[in-house]
Amino acid sequence: MSARKTGEKIKNQKCVATKRFVGGKPTGAGANRPAGGRNQISRRNNLFSKPKIMYTKKVEEHFKHPRNMGELPNPTASGQAGNPVCGDIMQVQLEIKNDTITDAKFKTFGCAAAIATTSALTELIKGKTIAEAEKITFDDIVEYLGGLPPIKMHCSQLALNAFHEALTAYKKKSK
Amino acid sequence: MSKNTSKIREIYCDHAATTPVSAEVVRAMLPYFTPKFGNPSALHRRGQNAKKALEEARSRVAKVLACEPAEIIFTSGGTESDNLALKGVLEAYGLNRKRSRRGHLIISQIEHHAILDTAKYLEKQGFKVTYLPVDRDGLVNPKKLAKALRKNTLLVSIMYANNEVGTVQPIEQLAKICREKGILFHTDAVQAPGALPLSVRKLNVDLLSLSAHKFYGPQGVGILYVKNGVKLQTQNIGGGQESKRRASTENLAGIVGLSVALENAEKSRVKETARLAKLRDKFVAEVLRKIPDTRFNGHKQKRLPCNAHLCFAGVEGESILLRLNAQGICISSASACASSSLEPSHVLRALGLPIVLAHGSARFTFGKLNSEKDIAYIVPKLTKIIADLRAMSPIYEPGMLKKLIKE
Numbered sequence: 095m096s097a098r099k100t101g102e103k104i105k106n107q108k109c110v111a112t113k114r115f116v117g118g119k120p121t122g123a124g125a126n127r128p129a130g131g132r133n134q135i136s137r138r139n140n141l142f143s144k145p146k147i148m149y150t151k152k153v154e155e156h157f158k159h160p161r162n163m164g165e166l167p168n169p170t171a172s173g174q175a176g177n178p179v180c181g182d183i184m185q186v187q188l189e190i191k192n193d194t195i196t197d198a199k200f201k202t203f204g205c206a207a208a209i210a211t212t213s214a215l216t217e218l219i220k221g222k223t224i225a226e227a228e229k230i231t232f233d234d235i236v237e238y239l240g241g242l243p244p245i246k247m248h249c250s251q252l253a254l255n256a257f258h259e260a261l262t263a264y265k266k267k268s269k
Numbered sequence: 270m271s272k273n274t275s276k277i278r279e280i281y282c283d284h285a286a287t288t289p290v291s292a293e294v295v296r297a298m299l300p301y302f303t304p305k306f307g308n309p310s311a312l313h314r315r316g317q318n319a320k321k322a323l324e325e326a327r328s329r330v331a332k333v334l335a336c337e338p339a340e341i342i343f344t345s346g347g348t349e350s351d352n353l354a355l356k357g358v359l360e361a362y363g364l365n366r367k368r369s370r371r372g373h374l375i376i377s378q379i380e381h382h383a384i385l386d387t388a389k390y391l392e393k394q395g396f397k398v399t400y401l402p403v404d405r406d407g408l409v410n411p412k413k414l415a416k417a418l419r420k421n422t423l424l425v426s427i428m429y430a431n432n433e434v435g436t437v438q439p440i441e442q443l444a445k446i447c448r449e450k451g452i453l454f455h456t457d458a459v460q461a462p463g464a465l466p467l468s469v470r471k472l473n474v475d476l477l478s479l480s481a482h483k484f485y486g487p488q489g490v491g492i493l494y495v496k497n498g499v500k501l502q503t504q505n506i507g508g509g510q511e512s513k514r515r516a517s518t519e520n521l522a523g524i525v526g527l528s529v530a531l532e533n534a535e536k537s538r539v540k541e542t543a544r545l546a547k548l549r550d551k552f553v554a555e556v557l558r559k560i561p562d563t564r565f566n567g568h569k570q571k572r573l574p575c576n577a578h579l580c581f582a583g584v585e586g587e588s589i590l591l592r593l594n595a596q597g598i599c600i601s602s603a604s605a606c607a608s609s610s611l612e613p614s615h616v617l618r619a620l621g622l623p624i625v626l627a628h629g630s631a632r633f634t635f636g637k638l639n640s641e642k643d644i645a646y647i648v649p650k651l652t653k654i655i656a657d658l659r660a661m662s663p664i665y666e667p668g669m670l671k672k673l674i675k676e
Contacts, residue, residue: 157588158595163661178664181585181613181628185663201663205587209661 149206150240156210161217166199171267173259175252182208182249184256186215190264193224200256207246211253214238219257228261230254277597280643284575284636285432285460286601290526291485291637297529298487301522309519310508319521326528333535334477334494335468342493342511343524347459347480350493351383351426353504353515354455354476358424359396360502362453370395372423377401377409377438378619379431384457385615388426401427405621406568407436415446422452429458429465429477433603433616433632434567435576437465444473453499459483459491463534464542464573475499479531481523485637486530490523545635546574552633552644553577559652562670564626566617575636580622581629582673583665584658589631592654598647601632623673625664 149157166172169187176183182204189197198216202209214235219227235250236242242250290298307319324338331338344350355374363372376388378400392398399417403409409427418425425447430437440456447454455476461467462484469477475496482488495501495514507516553565562582581589586602593600603614612618613627633647659665 157591160661174663178625178628179612183663201661203583203662203664204585206591208585209588 148243149210150242152214152238152240153207153210153242156213156239157206160200160202160209160213162197162199162213162220163201164199165201166197169199171260171264173256173261173263175255175259176204176208178203180248181205182252184208184212184252186212186253186256186260188219188257188260188264190224195219195222195224195227200253204249205246207242207249208252210239211235211242211250212256215250215253215257224261224264227257230257278646279597279599280646281599281638282633282635282643282647283599283601284638285435285483285573285632285634287482287488288485288636289638290482290487291530291533293533294486294526294530298522298526301525307521309521310510322525323519323521326524329528329532330492333467333531335470336494337497339512340469340494340497342495342515343519343527344491344493344515345489345517345520346482346491347381347457347478348383348491350478350480350491351381351457352387353493353501354478354495355384355387355391355424355426356504357501357514358453358455358476358499359391361500362423363396364502371421373397373399373419373421375399375401375414375417375422375425375427377403377427379403379407379433379436379616380426380428381432381457381459384426384428397421403436403619406571407431407434407566407616407620408568408571409438409443411439411442411446414443418447418450418452422450424453424455426455426457428460429456430460430573431567431616432460433614434578434620435460435573435634436567437571437573439571440472440474444475448473460573462531463538464545464575466538467535469494469496481527481530484530484534487523487526490520490527492527541637542574545639548635548639548641548644549574549577549633551641552635552648553579555644555648556651559648560655561667562665563655564622564670564674566620566622566630573634575634577633577635579631579633580617580626581631581655581659582626582669583662584629584655586628586630588658589629589651589654592658593631593647593651596650596654598650601634603627603630603632626670626673 166187166189170190172187174185185201187199188195198220200212200216202212218230218238232251232254235253307315309316309320309323327338327341330341344353359372359374363370365371374388374391374396376384388398401409401413401417427438427443429440444454453475456474457478459478459480460483462479477494480491501514503514505516510516510519556579557563557565564580566578566580590600590602603617613624617627617630
């Protein structure tokens with residue numbers, strides 16, 4: 095998205111955080127999945143028991159040294175998610191050969207969690223077939239990173255949205 | 270990442286958040302924990318000695334503010350002072366015989382949350398509140414204030430200097446407008462000590478809040494100046510301390526510390542202001558020269574000498590903050606991600622900055638701990654961090670700032 099478009103777009107946008115994740119626990123969601131469904135983070139843990147923002151070592155590592163950052167010269171498909179009003183925009187580019195993701199690159203405008211989750215996502219999907227990669231969930235990314243603070247949960251959702259958008263574009267193209 | 274086990278140099282550039290307690294202040298405070306401990310309300314010797322120390326501290330503070338000692342109320346900090354001022358005045362003047370709440374309050378849109386949220390609370394209680402807009406530099410227009418005044422306006426509260434962007438309001442002028450109409454005026458002057466003159470006579474204000482930890486005093490102690498004759502509904506009810514205006518056993522060591530810190534801040538004000546302004550100007554000039562698409566926010570002249578508030582187009586504030594933190598540089602950001610609200614701060618929105626730009630904010634506030642050496646250390650690190658983050662940003666392109674904001 096060009097900066098001009100961004101500037102025009104933001105006037106009509108509102109920041110809607112995925113509130114349902116706020117108040118969840120900042121631990122590996124996959125390790126202890128609540129009965130409520132894979133995309134629901136448990137509310138059982140006390141909100142006040144953890145500092146407001148604290149990142150795991152893995153998140154910090156991916157934030158400081160993001161994997162697969164940049165753009166592909168000839169992407170098979172690319173997708174973008176997020177909204178400049180919320181301060182997060184993720185772009186994911188894929189190179190797909192024989193239904194396998196041979197390479198993936200990302201670019202992110204956003205906070206540390208946003209950068210780390212897109213970086214983690216590209217690591218998770220690389221080398222996987224489309225069918226396999228499609229199964230990757232929000233929880234898998236959070237688990238891979240060793241957890242995210244509750245307020246940051248929506249970031250990992252956005253990384254996945256960008257990836258799914260790229261897949262949709264690819265499927266449309268290959269039809 | 271190079272596993273650098275050697276100690277990283279720490280550079281503290283967040284003096285608007287809090288300051289270290291100066292050695293002289295600590296020395297002044299220590300005896301009041303022990304051996305000179307005592308409850309100023311007690312009638313025995315120890316209590317009376319404590320009372321004496323308390324009143325001496327009050328006199329020292331009164332001297333700096335150019336007011337009577339009896340006009341000083343010691344509180345637990347800026348937030349309590351602001352709460353007491355707003356709630357105290359509105360409840361003292363705005364409750365009629367049937368205890369229904371009537372009256373009007375005016376604040377600016379860029380007030381600290383201690384004022385803003387108290388005003389919102391009072392609005393819920395039934396009072397009317399006007400939130401005065403500011404221009405793009407963060408200044409309140411005196412004409413707009415004059416227009417906003419109503420027959421039933423009880424209080425106007427406008428901050429002396431903004432904690433985020435550093436803009437200094439023309440308080441004398443604003444307060445004069447209110448005084449001419451007989452309307453009470455409060456100012457949250459928490460950021461002012463050591464940078465701006467504090468004489469309440471000159472400022473024409475009726476109430477003024479201060480917090481010790483912003484001027485090299487201890488945390489947990491503050492002041493509310495209340496002009497003689499101004500009625501105040503007590504909020505802390507109990508033992509009747511502070512002339513029945515704020516009950517609670519006095520934080521004696523803290524109050525002594527505050528008084529010494531305030532004296533020192535006033536003593537070194539002119540010199541330190543010149544030094545910090547020079548440091549800040551050098552920093553801003555270098556950053557603007559080396560990092561394109563950067564905006565220096567707030568009023569360029571009417572601002573706190575320590576404050577450099579910058580927006581970097583195309584990157585996000587929390588990322589800047591954490592990357593600087595990894596290099597040992599402590600700053601603050603008003604971006605959405607650095608707070609819990611997921612929206613950029615109300616101050617940047619009130620200034621009318623485009624939201625994308627507001628997300629890339631970084632506040633550097635210099636103080637006693639900083640020297641020119643620090644600037645030389647920060648600038649190249651910051652330049653690299655911004656370049657790295659922009660390389661990663663899908664929305665950044667050179668010249669982005671001009672497209673986002675027309676000046």
